[in-house]
């Protein structure tokens with residue numbers, strides 16, 4: 038290869054200087070467009086994105102076939118071009134990693150995903166990565182397997198994720214026990230009628246035993262100990278020491294109600310609350326309970342400035358037991374749980390939230406429903422990358 | 438109870454510290470043997486500690502930073518020991534012992550209140566593979582960074598570094614392969630847990646950045662292997678970006694809204 042110093046810039050064959058300038062030019066143009074238009078770059082939906090996808094593939098293939106006659110196209114599939122594209126894309130990622138991002142239409146430093154600069158860097162990466170992949174496709178050889186899986190896989194995942202963005206639909210469904218719902222909501226005003234309906238039969242939630250903490254008796258604010266909040270798992274069966282206090286829970290009730298003598302008694306009744314009886318430094322001190330919509334909070338005072346409180350319990354698991362109704366009169370039961378979405382008519386349905394005020398007694402369940410028709414293509418890319426990575430691990434580096 | 442665990446961690450620290458000294462001054466065959474026995478002893482003690490912790494918490498101990506650091510030390514040693522045995526590099530064992538020690542001692546200085554609760558979003562079959570694969574990747578890349586520093590020293594003394602960099606390539610390719618697996622597993626999990634595979638959440642953003650930095654490094658190495666000074670520096674310092682992605686993120690303003698910041 039000729040030494041760069043002997044070659045004037047923009048004279049072929051190009052190398053790193055041209056790459057830097059092209060990347061910088063794209064960044065600048067992008068930011069100028071952001072600044073002057075003040076509008077997010079368009080994310081076309083079907084059928085425009087499919088056409089664009091075909092167009093992109095065709096352009097890449099035609100370019101690839103003509104690379105003999107064009108040093109520019111050859112350069113686009115070289116490592117210097119790859120580095121420039123990667124550095125540009127990474128630079129914008131670093132900006133996103135430093136400035137808190139909130140996505141709201143107009144491009145700005147805190148909304149880079151909608152910016153033209155991001156768009157240009159993305160397209161540039163796709164073109165360079167695409168041409169780099171094509172360069173080793175033919176003749177198909179076994180020793181290029183890792184290369185092709187890594188590069189084509191990433192290309193496919195990136196291309197399908199980006200172009201598919203315009204087709205993603207995402208709504209919330211608000212279910213109430215005993216009622217049937219077939220609407221999705223987005224924000225305040227956008228609704229959609231769905232090709233299926235869900236009836237919430239039962240919303241269930243299991244809690245962990247609530248944590249206990251040292252609090253200020255007046256404000257109920259959690260005190261700090263050694264720079265961290267002074268709290269701990271409920272010390273059932275084993276003493277826990279916080280700030281010198283040895284605390285032990287001698288009784289623990291997952292479902293308790295308060296009787297007329299203001300004692301906690303076990304009873305599974307709507308609004309039953311968690312409660313524990315504590316000993317502090319060996320002496321019985323009484324009940325703590327986080328309280329809820331039915332019962333008040335109960336703390337164990339230790340001094341004027343210190344008390345022990347029970348925190349709001351954390352959910353261990355929650356799920357919606359629903360019946361699914363399809364347009365053809367079919368119906369069947371399903372359980373929707375965090376991390377275990379179900380799929381109905383092309384929609385993925387996720388357990389998202391519930392009525393926090395009522396905790397496990399919530400009669401409402403909030404679901405998130407997502408439709409992403411490009412997902413299979415993205416996943417093919419992911420699977421190719423997984424195999425590519427495994428090959429990379431086992432084959433290691435091949436020298437040029 | 439926690440107190441009993443800590444004894445195992447302490448045994449690891451002591452055994453490894455002594456082993457570290459012995460690997461650096463490996464004068465005779467006996468000392469070499471002792472250092473190997475002590476390093477393995479420390480490793481087994483750490484293993485027992487992790488198993489006990491897992492049983493006691495009744496969930497995989499992979500949620501908090503402190504817990505991931507345990508795994509990190511675990512894999513650092515494992516990788517260091519295997520590479521040492523395979524290629525017979527005593528200095529490699531010293532380096533990985535040193536890094537492994539640093540991360541155990543960090544846990545001592547910043548003890549964790551290991552809570553047994555595990556939020557529903559983390560209760561997934563992806564949890565264990567995702568974290569383990571990442572810790573293996575971090576361990577390889579951490580070691581590759583030490584190779585970079587060793588090369589930096591050799592280079593400043595005017596000694597050749599080509600062999601070191603080639604060796605570094607092997608480690609980087611291994612680490613990068615695992616890093617890619619971690620990234621993709623994370624995306625597949627995110628789709629099941631949150632509804633989308635990639636949301637540019639701050640943790641994801643930094644995970645991508647560190648992935649990209651190593652990608653840039655690998656391509657530069659491939660294209661211009663003779664630019665050694667550049668490669669050495671990049672190899673030594675790329676790890677800093679990884680550290681940001683791993684825990685520096687907890688302190689960045691952009692991460693305050695992250696769904697990924699636990700503990």
Ligand code: HEM
Pocket residue numbers: 114115116118119120122123162165166169172184187188191422429434435617652655656659
């Ligand atoms: C999953 C991520 C990636 C991995 C694992 C990867 C891996 C590799 C490897 C191992 C090589 C050396 C080729 C060989 O050993 O035969 C290589 C070369 C190359 N890569 Fe990548 N790469 C990745 C992403 C990218 C990206 C994003 C681009 C472009 C923007 C790119 C462009 C190139 C180019 C142009 C070459 C040189 C090919 C040649 O000269 O024949 N790579 N890559």
